[in-house]
Amino acid sequence: MSGVGAPDRGSAAAAAPGPAPAGGRGRGPGDAGRIGAAARWWASRVAGAAFVLWAVATLTFFAIRLIPGDPAEAILGGPGSQASDEALAAVRAEYGLDQPIAVQYVRQLGRLAVGDLGTSYSLREDVAALLGAQLPGTLLLAVLALAVAWLLALALATWSTRGGRVSAAVGSGLEVIAAALPHFWIAIVLILVFSTGLGWFPPISTPGVAGLVLPVVTLAIPLAGFLGQVMRESLLDALEAPFTVSARARGESEAGVRQVHVLRHAALPAVSLSGWAFGFLVSGAVVVETIFARPGLGRTLLNAVTLRDIPLVLGVVLVVAAAYIVVTLLTDAAQRLLDPRTRAA
Amino acid sequence: MSGAAAAGGTEPVLRISGLRVAFGSGTPVVDGVSLSIAPGECLALVGESGSGKSVTARTVLGLAGERATVTADALELRGRSLLGLSDRAWRGIRGREVGLILQDALASLDPLRPVGREIADALRLHTPLPPRQRGDWVLDLLRSVGMPEPELRARQRSGELSGGLRQRALIASAIALDPPLLIADEPTTALDTTVQARILDLLGELRAAGTAILLISHDLAVVRGIADRVAVMAEGRIVETGSVADVLERPREEYTRRLVRAVPAGKPRGERLSADARPSDATDARGASGALDTPGASVAVSARARPAEAAASAPLLTGHGLTRAFRGPDGSRRLAVQDASFELRAGETLGLVGESGSGKTTLARLALGLLEPDTGTVELDGRPWSPLPERERRTRRSLVGAVYQDPLASFDPRLSVGRILADALSGGRHARPARVSDELVSLLASVGLPPSVLARRPLHLSGGQRQRVAIARALAPRPRVLICDEPVSALDVSVQAQVLDLLDDLQERLGLAYLFISHDLGVIGHVSDQVAVMSEGRIVETGPTADVLAAPRHPFTRALLAAAPTLSA
Numbered sequence: 001m002s003g004v005g006a007p008d009r010g011s012a013a014a015a016a017p018g019p020a021p022a023g024g025r026g027r028g029p030g031d032a033g034r035i036g037a038a039a040r041w042w043a044s045r046v047a048g049a050a051f052v053l054w055a056v057a058t059l060t061f062f063a064i065r066l067i068p069g070d071p072a073e074a075i076l077g078g079p080g081s082q083a084s085d086e087a088l089a090a091v092r093a094e095y096g097l098d099q100p101i102a103v104q105y106v107r108q109l110g111r112l113a114v115g116d117l118g119t120s121y122s123l124r125e126d127v128a129a130l131l132g133a134q135l136p137g138t139l140l141l142a143v144l145a146l147a148v149a150w151l152l153a154l155a156l157a158t159w160s161t162r163g164g165r166v167s168a169a170v171g172s173g174l175e176v177i178a179a180a181l182p183h184f185w186i187a188i189v190l191i192l193v194f195s196t197g198l199g200w201f202p203p204i205s206t207p208g209v210a211g212l213v214l215p216v217v218t219l220a221i222p223l224a225g226f227l228g229q230v231m232r233e234s235l236l237d238a239l240e241a242p243f244t245v246s247a248r249a250r251g252e253s254e255a256g257v258r259q260v261h262v263l264r265h266a267a268l269p270a271v272s273l274s275g276w277a278f279g280f281l282v283s284g285a286v287v288v289e290t291i292f293a294r295p296g297l298g299r300t301l302l303n304a305v306t307l308r309d310i311p312l313v314l315g316v317v318l319v320v321a322a323a324y325i326v327v328t329l330l331t332d333a334a335q336r337l338l339d340p341r342t343r344a345a
Numbered sequence: 346m347s348g349a350a351a352a353g354g355t356e357p358v359l360r361i362s363g364l365r366v367a368f369g370s371g372t373p374v375v376d377g378v379s380l381s382i383a384p385g386e387c388l389a390l391v392g393e394s395g396s397g398k399s400v401t402a403r404t405v406l407g408l409a410g411e412r413a414t415v416t417a418d419a420l421e422l423r424g425r426s427l428l429g430l431s432d433r434a435w436r437g438i439r440g441r442e443v444g445l446i447l448q449d450a451l452a453s454l455d456p457l458r459p460v461g462r463e464i465a466d467a468l469r470l471h472t473p474l475p476p477r478q479r480g481d482w483v484l485d486l487l488r489s490v491g492m493p494e495p496e497l498r499a500r501q502r503s504g505e506l507s508g509g510l511r512q513r514a515l516i517a518s519a520i521a522l523d524p525p526l527l528i529a530d531e532p533t534t535a536l537d538t539t540v541q542a543r544i545l546d547l548l549g550e551l552r553a554a555g556t557a558i559l560l561i562s563h564d565l566a567v568v569r570g571i572a573d574r575v576a577v578m579a580e581g582r583i584v585e586t587g588s589v590a591d592v593l594e595r596p597r598e599e600y601t602r603r604l605v606r607a608v609p610a611g612k613p614r615g616e617r618l619s620a621d622a623r624p625s626d627a628t629d630a631r632g633a634s635g636a637l638d639t640p641g642a643s644v645a646v647s648a649r650a651r652p653a654e655a656a657a658s659a660p661l662l663t664g665h666g667l668t669r670a671f672r673g674p675d676g677s678r679r680l681a682v683q684d685a686s687f688e689l690r691a692g693e694t695l696g697l698v699g700e701s702g703s704g705k706t707t708l709a710r711l712a713l714g715l716l717e718p719d720t721g722t723v724e725l726d727g728r729p730w731s732p733l734p735e736r737e738r739r740t741r742r743s744l745v746g747a748v749y750q751d752p753l754a755s756f757d758p759r760l761s762v763g764r765i766l767a768d769a770l771s772g773g774r775h776a777r778p779a780r781v782s783d784e785l786v787s788l789l790a791s792v793g794l795p796p797s798v799l800a801r802r803p804l805h806l807s808g809g810q811r812q813r814v815a816i817a818r819a820l821a822p823r824p825r826v827l828i829c830d831e832p833v834s835a836l837d838v839s840v841q842a843q844v845l846d847l848l849d850d851l852q853e854r855l856g857l858a859y860l861f862i863s864h865d866l867g868v869i870g871h872v873s874d875q876v877a878v879m880s881e882g883r884i885v886e887t888g889p890t891a892d893v894l895a896a897p898r899h900p901f902t903r904a905l906l907a908a909a910p911t912l913s914a
Contacts (some may be wrong), residue, residue, distance in 0.1 A: 204485035242453040249406050251436045251470040261455050
């Protein structure tokens with residue numbers, strides 16, 4: 001029995017009331033490396049994000065050139081406007097459309113680099129300023145919907161894994177139905193019940209909290225279905241894992257097992273889904289903002305596409321792409337925070 | 346907190362009488378178990394999986410499960426009845442009065458949290474200590490279980506520690522409050538032999554300090570090394586109980602005798618470990634369906650002259666100076682296999698033994714031609730085998746088969762056994778089911794399985810049946826060499842015995858050559874004609890099995906032999 005560091009029970013037991021002062025818990029040699037790894041991770045992510053933004057700008061720039069029709073005519077009110085040749089030439093010169101495409105591309109990138117998104121054809125206003133006014137509303141809608149979806153999913157998953165077989169079946173059934181519901185249908189039902197019927201909330205989105213409730217709930221319900229399915233699955237896995245047996249054998253309560261161990265495991269896949277969920281919410285916002293007559297990026301995009309307002313479409317696409325990149329970056333960072341194992345890779 | 350002294354030595358720490366545990370309305374899983382453990386005593390509960398060992402142990406912690414119905418004449422911990430306790434009362438007992446150590450700390454400690462936090466949880470739950478003092482106590486605990494660099498290790502997660510170190514951390518979390526009773530449920534099953542020996546030493550030291558230990562194990566050799574008394578469980582009942590020496594050397598019950606006989610360590614090559622009849626010839630397919638259910642058939646097998654015959658023939662599979670490196674996560678090159686050479690003849694078994702990470706599996710993959718060596722060559726039947734373009738190897742692929750540790754992971758879970766074997770028979774091409782069905786039945790019969798298995802899915806088979814199907818699949822293309830990578834490591838001793846006997850029968854009948862990989866020296870000693878000992882990528886010692894085991898030359902072989910638990914005292 002020699003050869004092993006003898007377990008000195010005396011010292012462990014004596015330490016019980018007042019443990020012997022052990023060496024400080026200062027940073028070990030591993031910490032410097034860890035900080036370096038974190039810096040490298042962030043640097044690579046930011047570089048990746050910049051690359052994606054450049055690729056999106058380039059793709060949309062050339063994709064727009066593929067649309068049939070003369071951009072100058074579109075600026076002057078479309079093909080039906082019967083604009084004179086002089087007027088067209090003047091517009092081409094003004095917008096630099098008479099330059100070779102490579103020059104136009106480089107200029108465009110140059111403008112984008114300083115945040116200049118051009119001027120809207122239809123509204124004759126600075127696109128950046130237009131979007132700046134619309135962005136907060138949509139972001140608020142998406143972030144609130146994401147938060148509400150998380151709360152709904154968590155509540156449903158927790159409830160359905162705590163009870164017996166009936167609640168499990170009801171829970172998973174609700175999740176499947178919620179995930180399958182289209183936004184426009186939920187919106188109409190909510191309006192019929194809570195506006196027309198009960199009169200609790202306005203049918204169109206007025207400024208203030210009351211006007212936000214129905215659009216947020218509309219967006220949150222299908223997402224809660226998706227997230228709930230994923231969470232329940234990982235919650236059940238974690239509840240059966242050997243480490244929860246260890247925790248219970250240590251004297252941890254059922255609530256403690258969930259708080260300390262299980263929820264973190266259950267949240268992991270849902271966190272990584274949240275980046276995708278944000279994209280889902282923005283596309284859902286197009287429908288929801290239209291139905292509830294709520295100003296925002298979604299409605300702006302819909303109008304811009306209908307009017308062939310190319311700078312505005314480009315601007316919305318770039319802003320949404322940028323927002324998507326930021327959200328993905330944030331979910332990746334949250335993932336690293338929650339799951340230290342991903343830091344090693 | 347000092348349980349041993351207060352109990353006065355004679356009063357048992359744990360006393361169970363007439364314990365019954367049933368789930369739902371089914372038959373009881375534990376049916377009338379009685380046992381007691383004194384302070385400083387280690388009682389081993391042994392038996393096959395499903396015999397009710399773990400449920401008995403979990404009941405002592407009140408963790409048998411929500412649907413479990415527990416009744417007992419007595420269930421007492423230090424004189425206090427545990428029957429009908431509230432949740433709150435149970436939580437006061439768990440961790441403080443009873444500690445639990447599970448198999449494989451990788452999964453038994455939360456992989457997202459540093460082990461120090463996990464250990465500190467026991468203190469958070471049972472003491473009013475502030476976090477800082479808990480941290481200091483955790484370091485003391487880690488030192489007491491022999492953890493090197495405790496300050497660093499406390500901040501690492503279980504996935505960052507080696508198997509032995511993380512098992513130490515798990516033990517530290519179980520003994521944090523110095524509980525008078527420790528339940529160790531297969532505490533060394535996932536560990537290498539030398540690491541296992543050190544963990545058993547640690548448990549022995551705890552026992553010597555007065556802790557009562559309820560050890561659950563299917564490995565009788567482990568039990569022999571540490572337990573004072575043994576209780577043998579079968580189908581929810583204790584069939585035999587007594588001192589270790591009595592039960593293991595003079596077993597009274599047939600069930601115990603089967604268990605003892607199934608231990609391969611120290612049994613010469615060819616001696617049968619299981620009581621099952623030998624599966625009948627493949628030609629007598631239909632009659633073989635019940636072969637496994639007839640126990641008590643002839644056990645004695647005449648000593649074989651095979652090794653001598655084999656030595657005369659030319660080697661079938663040879664490796665010359667094989668080296669293979671991998672790039673580590675930090676970019677450095679690590680030599681997984683270094684300058685390894687081996688020779689394998691028809692009808693012969695070459696046992697490859699070593700600890701995890703020693704390069705055994707890499708060598709197996711090199712031999713299979715799944716991995717190209719950086720330097721060195723492999724020859725099959727006198728012709729080049731690797732390195733070689735896969736196209737030139739493909740026509741001869743059927744000559745080399747493989748059997749892995751976890752057959753479930755190597756089967757497509759959606760396919761039936763029939764489909765799995767039909768695919769193997771046709772070499773991946775789709776064949777007409779009607780034409781192959783006779784072949785399938787005889788293939789199954791050759792591994793001792795009835796034709797009814799064909800329609801089932803791997804998930805619904807027992808571990809032993811799965812491994813038989815895996816062997817049948819490997820045999821389907823009529824190979825001459827089988828590479829067996831830890832084929833019995835996931836199996837119970839008694840099932841392991843049946844599979845080892847089956848492999849032996851097949852070798853004798855078909856003249857197969859086996860490259861048999863295991864970390865278990867007992868298994869290797871039983872199955873091998875030749876043995877190769879691997880350490881840190883090198884084959885450090887090789888020779889006839891009896892010679893290597895009797896007179897090991899390399900220090901690593903000696904350490905491995907010293908650490909291997911055996912049934913003999």
